[in-house]
Amino acid sequence: MKKSLIIPLLMISATIFSQQKSIMRIYPEKSEHIIPKEIYGQFAEHLGRCIYGGIWVGKNSSIPNINGYRKDVFEAIKELQVPVIRWPGGCFADEYHWMDGIGPQEQRPKLVNNNWGGTVEDNSFGTHEFLNFCEMLGCEPYISGNVGSGTVEELAKWVEYMTSDATSEMTQLRKKNGRDKPWKVKFIGVGNESWGCGGNMTPEYYANVFRRYQTYCRNYGENRLYKVASGASDYDYNWTETLMKNAGRHMDGLSLHYYTVKGWDGSKGAATRFDEDDFYQTLAKSVEIEDILKRHIAIMDKYDPQKRIGLLVDEWGTWWDEEPGTVRGHLYQQNTLRDAFVASLTLDIFHKYTDRIVMANIAQMVNVLQAMILTGDKGEMVLTPTYHVFRMYKVHQDAEYLPFDLICNKKKISDNRVVPSISATVSRNKDGVIHISLSNVDTQNNQEIVIELSGLKDKKVSGEILTANNLTDHNTFDRPNIVSPKVFNGAKILNENTITINLPAKSIVTLELK
Ligand code: AHR
Numbered sequence: 001m002k003k004s005l006i007i008p009l010l011m012i013s014a015t016i017f018s019q020q021k022s023i024m025r026i027y028p029e030k031s032e033h034i035i036p037k038e039i040y041g042q043f044a045e046h047l048g049r050c051i052y053g054g055i056w057v058g059k060n061s062s063i064p065n066i067n068g069y070r071k072d073v074f075e076a077i078k079e080l081q082v083p084v085i086r087w088p089g090g091c092f093a094d095e096y097h098w099m100d101g102i103g104p105q106e107q108r109p110k111l112v113n114n115n116w117g118g119t120v121e122d123n124s125f126g127t128h129e130f131l132n133f134c135e136m137l138g139c140e141p142y143i144s145g146n147v148g149s150g151t152v153e154e155l156a157k158w159v160e161y162m163t164s165d166a167t168s169e170m171t172q173l174r175k176k177n178g179r180d181k182p183w184k185v186k187f188i189g190v191g192n193e194s195w196g197c198g199g200n201m202t203p204e205y206y207a208n209v210f211r212r213y214q215t216y217c218r219n220y221g222e223n224r225l226y227k228v229a230s231g232a233s234d235y236d237y238n239w240t241e242t243l244m245k246n247a248g249r250h251m252d253g254l255s256l257h258y259y260t261v262k263g264w265d266g267s268k269g270a271a272t273r274f275d276e277d278d279f280y281q282t283l284a285k286s287v288e289i290e291d292i293l294k295r296h297i298a299i300m301d302k303y304d305p306q307k308r309i310g311l312l313v314d315e316w317g318t319w320w321d322e323e324p325g326t327v328r329g330h331l332y333q334q335n336t337l338r339d340a341f342v343a344s345l346t347l348d349i350f351h352k353y354t355d356r357i358v359m360a361n362i363a364q365m366v367n368v369l370q371a372m373i374l375t376g377d378k379g380e381m382v383l384t385p386t387y388h389v390f391r392m393y394k395v396h397q398d399a400e401y402l403p404f405d406l407i408c409n410k411k412k413i414s415d416n417r418v419v420p421s422i423s424a425t426v427s428r429n430k431d432g433v434i435h436i437s438l439s440n441v442d443t444q445n446n447q448e449i450v451i452e453l454s455g456l457k458d459k460k461v462s463g464e465i466l467t468a469n470n471l472t473d474h475n476t477f478d479r480p481n482i483v484s485p486k487v488f489n490g491a492k493i494l495n496e497n498t499i500t501i502n503l504p505a506k507s508i509v510t511l512e513l514k
Helices: 003-019 072-080 091-094 127-137 150-162 169-177 201-214 237-250 276-287 289-303 336-352 385-396
Strands: 021-026 041-043 084-087 111-113 117-122 140-145 187-190 226-233 255-258 310-318 357-363 372-373 381-383 404-407 409-411 417-420 423-430 434-440 447-452 461-466 490-495 498-503 507-513
Touching: 021 084, 021 423, 041 226, 041 310, 072 127, 072 372, 072 409, 084 187, 084 357, 117 385, 117 490, 127 140, 127 150, 127 409, 140 150, 150 169, 150 201, 150 237, 187 201, 226 237, 226 310, 237 289, 255 276, 255 357, 276 289, 276 409, 276 417, 276 447, 276 461, 289 310, 310 336, 336 385, 336 423, 336 434, 336 447, 336 507, 372 404, 385 434, 385 461, 385 507, 434 447, 434 498, 461 490, 498 507
Parallel strands: 021 447, 041 084, 041 357, 084 140, 140 187, 187 226, 226 255, 255 310, 310 357
Antiparallel strands: 021 404, 111 117, 372 381, 409 417, 423 434, 434 507, 447 498, 461 507, 490 498
8 A cells, every 4th residue: 555545544543433424435436356156165975964864855855855955055155155165074074985975876885974973874865966066056066075084096996987078887886876077176174184183194294195196197088177286274384385485386375264253262262152352352263374375375375476286275163062962073063253263364364365365165054064054854044143254245256356455443352363343355246346355343332434436426325234133143053044135225425536435334235336
């Protein structure tokens, strides 16, 4: 930002801070990058009721389904324009043997899901069911390959089975199982959390394992793989450093996992029972991801200044204590207005770093952790506050990111941490329509926001708002619309360069200017 612009903004802001006023200046002429739609990716693991009972009920279920996929879940996910789904795990991926999940469903072996509650896995949802689901949704599959307990040959054959059009044992098998043409599979993860559930490897050892496994993941025909190395979690910068140094030239992408929990000590806390201090602490924990990203990105920049290698935050979201009365190890949690803020604030951060971040996958799509959708065994379904944020934010997918300056109050949290009261994203889509998303995390005060933006002549503003009476409010099967978007009329175009907004306390708004 030019110095001449900073000074007037600061002068005005100093006089109005006490009135919860904020100033935003948007620079539409300075668009720097596109927000890749893959930032809105999802993660679906064989864990709890994410796949079974969430996405998949089987053809013979009394719950309405399309060839075994829950109809209501499919339609809700379709509405989100999900660009990519990561599957089959997670920790599950490193114990998954893909051949168990092909062929006649009734003949597939039953196994115990050792990672997640010892539940019996009947393998009725396998490669065909997943890749067909992606085709029905019009999204990309992101396959997470077994490196921890699988062989190089097994992974190589999986790639061949899915993507080859040649005549071979694998393609004959695929055809016998009902799929003639190969699927398009671009993203392949070579292991998951290889420092932990994926094999407890050291970074030096894994770097060599990655180099070996990825060698045999071949490009068949027109299919081009994008090979993702299993990356660090949180603050493990040494993992990123070692991988970049020892295996950087063999990878297309490197992953990162970051979960938002309540406490700095790693404690989780209840999903629906928390107070205002907990709320702010959680938000501080969620925006901490920005510093973590900067440090991992700085290491990647050192080894890859051309930014050839993408960073994939392929697991992120809130992780609370499991809901009382649910199966241990199934990671089922409710989802409140607090989760909605974690989603909007995190997406706002991801949008800023898309010169390096190429994908993000919230954990997880249905019934697990920060889910979009919760389902019941009798056919009930509810959309969570997080779903509504993803729906309100989908307008930013593949849109140009418009830079801005924002001057607002900052909420001080314990440990000298701060959370800005306003978080935002501004983008312009291919039709020239501008969308502004604003989150007011202040639980008590409305925010008056003055937005400077040129070119507003003849434009109209409309909007949607997500808020609730209480931070702990959430949707249930009996009361599904406690937290749901409403029409927002609090934005006014004052003149051809200015919009004013009265943003209610604890609310998330997306405006459309056209
Ligand atoms: O998302 C739940 C689990 O969290 C995943 O299986 C694992 O990769 C991570 O530790």
